[in-house]
Amino acid sequence: xxxxxxxxxxxxxxGQRVTISCTGGSSNxxxxxxxxWYQQLPGTVPKLLFYGNSNRPSGVPDRFSGSKSGTxxxxxxxxxxxxxxxxxxxxxxxxxxxxxxxxxGTKVTVL
Amino acid sequence: EVQLVESGxxxxxxxxxxRLSCTPSGFTFGxxxxxxxxxxxxxxxxxxxxxxxxxxxxxxxxxxxxKGRFIISTDDSKSIAYLQMNSLKTEDTAVYYCTRPRRAYFxxxxxxxxxxxxxxxxxxx
Numbered sequence: 001x002x003x004x005x006x007x008x009x010x011x012x013x014x015g016q017r018v019t020i021s022c023t024g025g026s027s028n029x030x031x032x033x034x035x036x037w038y039q040q041l042p043g044t045v046p047k048l049l050f051y052g053n054s055n056r057p058s059g060v061p062d063r064f065s066g067s068k069s070g071t072x073x074x075x076x077x078x079x080x081x082x083x084x085x086x087x088x089x090x091x092x093x094x095x096x097x098x099x100x101x102x103x104x105g106t107k108v109t110v111l
Numbered sequence: 112e113v114q115l116v117e118s119g120x121x122x123x124x125x126x127x128x129x130r131l132s133c134t135p136s137g138f139t140f141g142x143x144x145x146x147x148x149x150x151x152x153x154x155x156x157x158x159x160x161x162x163x164x165x166x167x168x169x170x171x172x173x174x175x176x177x178k179g180r181f182i183i184s185t186d187d188s189k190s191i192a193y194l195q196m197n198s199l200k201t202e203d204t205a206v207y208y209c210t211r212p213r214r215a216y217f218x219x220x221x222x223x224x225x226x227x228x229x230x231x232x233x234x235x236x
Contacts, residue, residue: 002155036222038156045208046156048224057224089156093219099174100146100158100221 003028004090004103011109012080020106022073022090028101030071033093037066037075040087049088050075082110113137113225115145115209120230123199131230133192133209140190141165144212146223147183147194149205149232159207162192164215172217177203199234206231 005023012018022035029035037050048057050066053073063084065076073092077084090103119131133145144167147159160173162183171183182195192209207230210223 034220034222045226045228047226048222051213051222051224052220091156091222093221095219097175099172100161102156102158105155 002104003094003097003101004092006088006090006103006106008104009107009109011111013111014080014082016080017076017078018080018108019077020075020088020090020108022075022103024071024073024092024094024101026071027096028071028092028094029068029073031095033095035066035068035073036091038089038091040089042086046089077108080108080110084108085110113211115211115225115227117207117209117227117230120207120232122233122235124236125199125201125234127199128195128197129199129232131194131196131207131209131232133194133227135190135192135209135211138211140185141187142215144215144217145183145185145192146210146212146221148208148210148223148226149203150208150229151202151205154205157205159194161212161217163217167216196232199232201234204232204234 010018038046039049040046053068054066063079088106094101116134123129146161160183180198185192209227212221
């Protein structure tokens with residue numbers, strides 16, 4: 001059972017901006033632990049998209065941006081493209097569970 | 112190029128055991144920790160366990176759902192990591208991924224990259 005909550009799906013037309021939220025609590029994001037994001041394209045393995053709340057690995061387009069505030073984090077995709085259709089997961093650490101936790105996952109659909 | 116390749120998945124009956132292997136390449140095996148994750152069919156990602164690098168004792172941490180049943184180990188002579196899964200349950204059915212954590216030790220700010228291609232474990236009678 002995931003302790004980080006994400007919307008099941010978001011959608012947008014090509015070129016639009018969409019935002020994915022990741023809501024946690026006082027034992028994970030609210031405790032100050034970093035949030036990382038992964039992209040899982042259909043039929044593929046997860047790929048690191050952001051680390052440390054807002055840092056992009058090399059090769060990730062700057063259309064993607066990340067932020068964190070309080071007990072939540074957000075991933076924004078600007079200039080949505082068809083290739084952005086994927087499942088997106090946030091990840092952090094939870095002190096109550098003493099382990100790494102993921103969000104419930106969000107499916108991004110490009111209309 | 113850093114790569115991780117999992118193997119050993121398959122169909123197994125409830126209550127039985129299975130051992131998965133993770134063969135990394137492109138980096139010095141002993142300098143890094145390794146972690147296992149899983150993804151049930153059509154579901155999200157779940158952390159399974161973590162083994163620290165030898166520098167940090169090579170000790171392990173596990174998710175509550177597998178603690179006492181799963182064991183992570185390494186064979187340094189072969190540069191292979193293992194996930195020994197005992198007393199398997201139907202809810203353990205998933206694709207299992209091996210990943211490389213950012214830090215060689217178990218810490219709150221770890222992220223995981225890259226991920227192997229995964230190996231499917233199906234627990235069913």
